Amino acid sequence: MLPQALAIVPAPILLLVIFTFIIIFLSPLFVLKPAAKPQHNNGSSKKHPPPGPKPLPIIGNLHMLGKFPHRTLQALATKYGPIMSLKLGQVSALVVSSPEVAQLFFKTHDLIFANRPKLQVVETLSYGRKGLVFTEYGGYWRNVRKLCIMQLLSASKIEMFHPLREKELGLLVNALKKASSSREVVDLSDLIGEVVENITCNIILGCNKDDRFDIKGLIHEILHLIGLFNLADFVPILASFDLQGLKRRAKKASKAIGEALEQIINDHEHPSSIESPEHKDFIDILLSYMNQPMDPHDHEERHIVGRTNIKAIVLDLIAGAYDTSKVTIEWGMSELIKNPRTLKKLQDEIEALVGIHRQVEEKDLEKLPYLDMVVKEILRLYPVAPLLVPHESLEDVTINGYFIEKNTRIMVNVWAIGRDPRIWSENSAMFFPERFEDNDVDVKGHDFRLIPFGSGRRGCPGINMGLTTVKIILAQMVHCFSWELPLGMSPEDLDMTEEFGLSIPRRKHLLASPTYRLHTKLD
Numbered sequence: 217m218l219p220q221a222l223a224i225v226p227a228p229i230l231l232l233v234i235f236t237f238i239i240i241f242l243s244p245l246f247v248l249k250p251a252a253k254p255q256h257n258n259g260s261s262k263k264h265p266p267p268g269p270k271p272l273p274i275i276g277n278l279h280m281l282g283k284f285p286h287r288t289l290q291a292l293a294t295k296y297g298p299i300m301s302l303k304l305g306q307v308s309a310l311v312v313s314s315p316e317v318a319q320l321f322f323k324t325h326d327l328i329f330a331n332r333p334k335l336q337v338v339e340t341l342s343y344g345r346k347g348l349v350f351t352e353y354g355g356y357w358r359n360v361r362k363l364c365i366m367q368l369l370s371a372s373k374i375e376m377f378h379p380l381r382e383k384e385l386g387l388l389v390n391a392l393k394k395a396s397s398s399r400e401v402v403d404l405s406d407l408i409g410e411v412v413e414n415i416t417c418n419i420i421l422g423c424n425k426d427d428r429f430d431i432k433g434l435i436h437e438i439l440h441l442i443g444l445f446n447l448a449d450f451v452p453i454l455a456s457f458d459l460q461g462l463k464r465r466a467k468k469a470s471k472a473i474g475e476a477l478e479q480i481i482n483d484h485e486h487p488s489s490i491e492s493p494e495h496k497d498f499i500d501i502l503l504s505y506m507n508q509p510m511d512p513h514d515h516e517e518r519h520i521v522g523r524t525n526i527k528a529i530v531l532d533l534i535a536g537a538y539d540t541s542k543v544t545i546e547w548g549m550s551e552l553i554k555n556p557r558t559l560k561k562l563q564d565e566i567e568a569l570v571g572i573h574r575q576v577e578e579k580d581l582e583k584l585p586y587l588d589m590v591v592k593e594i595l596r597l598y599p600v601a602p603l604l605v606p607h608e609s610l611e612d613v614t615i616n617g618y619f620i621e622k623n624t625r626i627m628v629n630v631w632a633i634g635r636d637p638r639i640w641s642e643n644s645a646m647f648f649p650e651r652f653e654d655n656d657v658d659v660k661g662h663d664f665r666l667i668p669f670g671s672g673r674r675g676c677p678g679i680n681m682g683l684t685t686v687k688i689i690l691a692q693m694v695h696c697f698s699w700e701l702p703l704g705m706s707p708e709d710l711d712m713t714e715e716f717g718l719s720i721p722r723r724k725h726l727l728a729s730p731t732y733r734l735h736t737k738l739d
């Protein structure tokens with residue numbers, strides 16, 4: 217998933233207006249408080265911060281980030297190196313751009329960087345950070361994470377929800393079969409989004425449609441708000457002005473989603489009002505812990521499960537699962553349609569295993585090594601959260617001779633690491649899954665050349681669920697259908713521009729025409 221504190225930088229004109237506002241009304245305050253903090257001096261006179269571009273007063277380096285911060289930061293890192301200092305408004309930040317340095321941060325010194333920054337909108341939306349993604353490092357976060365892994369994200373729970381994925385995917389295949397028989401062009405971005413949303417909502421909430429409220433619309437608003445650039449997070453003195461109206465919108469969204477979740481929880485507590493639930497969803501599981509300690513074995517911390525915790529946790533998990541798998545599959549299908557050789561090779565692999573008379577099943581996935589390479593290649597070129605979710609240092613530390621202050625914000629440019637020709641050879645920009653043939657690079661956070669799920673304590677706990685969803689949907693779509701771009705469009709014409717926000721989806725929706733290729737009855 218991914219919440220990105222640092223998203224689209226406002227248009228220069230907005231920046232100019234705000235800058236003027238600051239200069240006119242607030243500059244006296246800054247005169248009393250210098251923008252750059254003085255260096256600590258505990259006896260040593262040499263506490264160098266990492267190198268970085270010179271910041272401007274008040275806005276620091278914010279103006280430099282542009283529309284695609286991951287690309288700008290990649291270019292800046294070639295000048296300043298793999299540990300680079302930035303000033304984002306009043307916030308001290310660091311950008312990590314090499315596997316070696318990422319390993320120092322998330323393996324050698326993982327504990328020091330296990331915190332998350334406090335963000336205004338998230339504070340409102342996650343009930344004062346009672347969820348998981350942006351929750352501060354400590355006993356509460358540990359308890360929630362353990363509970364989520366045990367009750368939702370473990371191998372056995374993922375397996376338990378497999379009929380649900382199968383059912384939703386079956387509906388998608390049927391819709392595509394119809395489009396195939398009438399030779400329609402379909403909006404693949406929308407269809408992939410819908411199937412992932414339905415799977416996520418069903419697993420977590422037990423429903424994907426509810427006429428009483430627009431649950432998906434609310435989730436979209438929440439993800440959008442978290443993804444927006446919020447000046448209040450970088451120039452805290454502006455927080456109370458709510459110049460962009462984000463706090464107001466967050467409060468409104470929080471109230472609406474809170475009421476909806478309250479209703480959904482009520483329905484779960486009084487099952488007669490739900491139409492015969494077929495399976496236990498995550499809310500059922502959390503309710504079975506109600507008023508009990510999250511982790512009965514933790515004798516130091518006793519955090520009791522209450523309604524607010526349930527709402528905050530559920531929201532974070534939906535946010536974590538929603539966009540991530542959708543965006544990965546969307547880029548994957550784009551690259552496969554753009555590269556017919558790779559698509560054919562993947563179809564051949566699946567066909568050799570399952571034949572042409574039946575669909576792929578989840579039990580087949582582990583016997584498909586080329587699919588595994590294709591997914592790694594997608595995540596290398598299109599990491600959903602190009603700068604991961606920001607981390608924050610819990611104490612002062614010196615790394616590679618550079619002094620890093622407590623409360624520094626850390627961004628890891630996994631997008632830049634994934635495209636670095638020194639790591640991936642001169643063809644690093646090319647979609648070429650075979651590069652993983654002769655090595656054992658994995659995506660699970662052990663090999664810092666490829667960390668699309670992050671690594672260490674704050675690494676993604678949903679890796680296995682995410683990979684299962686991505687693999688089964690991709691495999692099914694390429695096995696059941698051949699794909700062509702709309703009439704008159706060649707693979708070179710396919711626009712691969714991204715959009716920066718909470719995640720980096722395609723700017724333009726992916727449109728394509730499916731042809732059913734299995735030898736089963738076409739209904």
Ligand code: HEM
Nearest residue numbers: 217349536537540541601605668669670671674676678682
């Ligand atoms: C392809 C799918 C996915 C990708 C690429 C992905 C990626 C990520 C990334 C990059 C992070 C931040 C790691 C860091 O800051 O170091 C993260 C964190 C997280 N992800 Fe995922 N994710 C995916 C699927 C999921 C799923 C399915 C769930 C849950 C249902 C999930 C739940 C979370 C949570 C709760 C966190 C925050 C962990 C913490 O702060 O302790 N993710 N994910």
